[in-house]
Amino acid sequence: AQSVTQLGSHVSVSEGALVLLRCNYSSSVPPYLFWYVQYPNQGLQLLLKYTSAATLVKGINGFEAEFKKSETSFHLTKPSAHMSDAAEYFCAVSEWTNAGKSTFGDGTTLTVKP
Amino acid sequence: DAGVTQSPTHLIKTRGQQVTLRCSPKSGHDTVSWYQQALGQGPQFIFQYYEEEERQRGNFPDRFSGHQFPNYSSELNVNALLLGDSALYLCASSLEGPFSTDTQYFGPGTRLTVL
Numbered sequence: 001a002q003s004v005t006q007l008g009s010h011v012s013v014s015e016g017a018l019v020l021l022r023c024n025y026s027s028s029v030p031p032y033l034f035w036y037v038q039y040p041n042q043g044l045q046l047l048l049k050y051t052s053a054a055t056l057v058k059g060i061n062g063f064e065a066e067f068k069k070s071e072t073s074f075h076l077t078k079p080s081a082h083m084s085d086a087a088e089y090f091c092a093v094s095e096w097t098n099a100g101k102s103t104f105g106d107g108t109t110l111t112v113k114p
Numbered sequence: 115d116a117g118v119t120q121s122p123t124h125l126i127k128t129r130g131q132q133v134t135l136r137c138s139p140k141s142g143h144d145t146v147s148w149y150q151q152a153l154g155q156g157p158q159f160i161f162q163y164y165e166e167e168e169r170q171r172g173n174f175p176d177r178f179s180g181h182q183f184p185n186y187s188s189e190l191n192v193n194a195l196l197l198g199d200s201a202l203y204l205c206a207s208s209l210e211g212p213f214s215t216d217t218q219y220f221g222p223g224t225r226l227t228v229l
Contacts, residue, residue, distance in 0.1 A: 043204055044157070044204065044220040098162075100206065100207075101162055101172075102159065102218070104157045107154075
């Protein structure tokens with residue numbers, strides 16, 4: 001069985017500040033890990049993914065995440081927040097044999113203050 | 115290249131009714147997964163279709179059923195609707211087999227409201 005825990009349902013940062021969204025996972029098999037962003041009344045957009053290659057993964061819009069097996073973590077970061085980053089962010093895990101079946105965390109709402 | 119499309123965008127039903135939601139996968143994808151996203155929560159996996167068969171299923175009752183057509187499009191059917199079925203229903207497509215993309219792409223969702 002797999003599970004995802006996103007620490008902090010709401011995160012607020014100032015524009016230009018570091019963004020750090022936390023994700024811890026549990027998986028009995030080597031995982032694939034994903035971060036998605038969701039804007040109001042829209043579907044999910046893939047930000048980045050880890051699929052057992054490089055542990056530091058770079059995604060779109062300046063986001064990156066580091067896979068740390070020892071800590072079972074996959075935290076999302078961005079050096080400088082922009083107003084357009086305000087959205088809901090979801091971390092997800094899937095088995096490498098079936099990327100189409102993912103288990104999601106409950107999400108973190110990112111607010112960016114001017 | 116068309117992405118994943120879903121119809122309708124919004125739907126309002128009453129308790130006890132039945133509903134059908136539709137999904138067309140991204141071009142070249144052969145696998146469709148359906149998710150339910152209740153307000154304020156993350157998506158929950160309902161089931162997945164591959165080669166016109168249900169391949170995996172999440173923890174959802176039999177009131178939730180689906181179908182995949184030869185052109186890989188899919189339908190999600192929900193019978194005997196309950197108030198708790200109100201949610202955003204997301205469809206995602208992916209490519210399995212030797213050319214797997216190990217990534218799924220999501221559609222914009224169908225917002226179902228049950229009154």
